[in-house]
Amino acid sequence: MLEIRGLTATVDGREILHGIDLDVPAGEVHAIMGPNGSGKSTLAHVLAGRDGYEVTGGRVGFGGRDLLALAPEERAAAGLFLAFQYPVELPGVGNANFLRTALNAVRRARGESELDAVQFLKLARAEAKRLSMPEDMLKRNVNVGFSGGEKKRNEVLQMAILRPRLAILDETDSGLDIDALRIVADGVNALRGPQTSALVITHYQRLLDHIVPDRVHVLAHGRIVRSGGAELARQLELEGYAGMAADAA
């Protein structure tokens, strides 16, 4: 599904990613852990195609396509979804309207028929309910006046509605209480299937109690320094990153 080879990237002329190699096969959930400033968000932004994150080397295959050649909206249409670490506010833009515009753009790009307002609301309400989110979240303006936790849950709602093939969650668990954490985990687990994958970026092991990953990778100083099974997350919880970061230096 996702094949990253020798990926290097700079921000403001400074190299942040020093050569990433990573494979996420279809149907698998991988976790990326690592200390603050290690490049986790940078990797997520590079994969999503954000301007200003310049790829200086390497390549990324996504479902057999050259991901780096696609515009951000084409990546979204191809099934890549990024749950932002810091979701963005869109004043005056209703959440439902935003989501329907997004869903229809993606459906159009995939050659599927668009949903009208009634069909969409039915779907959105059902998803909101499944994730135990208050329905009025759909009526509010995108992320405006949302608490930190609400913003994160709104990202999960968008993910549930857009049904990506690869979901990248950038610290979606940070700052969440245990109930909200479970909602996020439910969202990801509901998406799991033989054709879908997820890359879960997290700082803490606790999310991985609810989303059991197939693989765990440790990112430090812009490199993957360790990879292992789910047990690696627990080991990190006990030992911290210090030892591994030292490996990389």
Add this chain to the structure above:
Amino acid sequence: MSHAADPAGTVEAVTRTPYKWGFATEIETELAPKGLNPDIIRLISARKEEPAWLLDWRLAAFTAWQAMAEPHWAHVHHPPIDYQDLHYYAAPKRRAGPARLEDVDPELLATYEKLGIPLRERAILAGVEPAAGEAAPVAVDAVFDSVSVATTFRATLAKAGVIFCPISDAVREHPDLVRKYLGSVVPQGDNFYAALNSAVFTDGSFVYVPPGVRCPMELSTYFRINARNTGQFERTLIIADAGSHVSYLEGCTAPQRDENQLHAAVVELVALDDAQIKYSTVQNWYPGDAEGRGGIYNFVTKRGACRGARSRISWTQVETGSAITWKYPSCILAGDDSVGEFYSVAVTTNRQQADTGTKMIHIGRNTRSTIVSKGISAGRSDNTYRGLVRIMPKAAGARNHTQCDSLLIGDRCGAHTVPYIESRNPTAKVEHEATTSKIADDQLFYCRQRGLSEEDAVNLIVNGFCKEVLKELPMEFAVEAQKLLAVSLEGSVG
């Protein structure tokens, strides 16, 4: 946060959609000779078979105009206008007398068809509400260059006692009303352009809603400038008698021409006790090309007088067109407890210049006004909000709230906010809030990550930014306005 491709960086790459309404109509036109002098004014007055008092009124305006100078305080720049090099009267030949649709030149009907303006009255049964989802009928007065070519639904409106007709017909058919109110809100000598308009105005709409009547449908006037080297000087007069209610829409387009065309209109509104007037404009005159060639100079005086107690006038405008817009729809809040509102979206792109805003003059007690102005600038355009809130000594308890927001797309455009506040009553409360923002990279990226194209992302953000104003428009107009915003900003990012 990122050094990234600021949306502006790519503004150069603009492939602006051509102005969709830019076609010209081939039609025989009767033109007055170029130039402005008392003889031309006599000719206009004679063509319109006007009474002597109106000719005198025009000539007085002309005398006043000659003594005035073009105002230059606005934040707009243009080469000097040669007022002697314009035609002040242009009329399609074979004029169809008062509004029998069958008599209208088919070429003109086709023009309005093309513009999407319904001039054919759809059969409606008296008193039957349109079915859900079906558009409610709207009465239209279509003004082509200097004359009104058709006014629809006149009979239906007459049954309710509402007069809706070209102002030149009103001069003949309702002289007392016209004489009483014409110039009572915007006097002939009010300002340079108003004086010019008073001297040479040709057509426009007249509305009178009798006491206690709620006008049964939306009224609208559609202005079209077609002829070359002509100015359009329309005059609109709307009177809402005690306890009446009317909603009026104004739309406008012009062909795409290299030269600049002058449009200097005057709109006067009068609301008596408990009356309400809602005046909405979607202004889409040809804005000129990307280099700033051509386009309409739109110098307009719009003013409403809330004469009666508890009367209410609200102006809603969506301005996307014109090379230069100079326009300050205002309310004179004379009646106690009267209310003035101004909701505005002004979009400028390319080399457009807009200097627009409002004046709220609080005279009566407990008068209230609300101003919501949304300016959107892209390209190398300049967008200025200029507002005056004046509280007179007797306006005890007066309240004003002003909200002025600017949105910049790219970094070569300008937004300016010039609020003037004059309060001469200590019990009055005036609040002013202003914000300036850019469409941020992170907003665009967020939308694109969800699958929206950059253009759709801009539209979504712009529509969100304008929401408070768009929701004031009648439904069908709001949809039009949204499409227009999208078209106007197409190519301004990306």
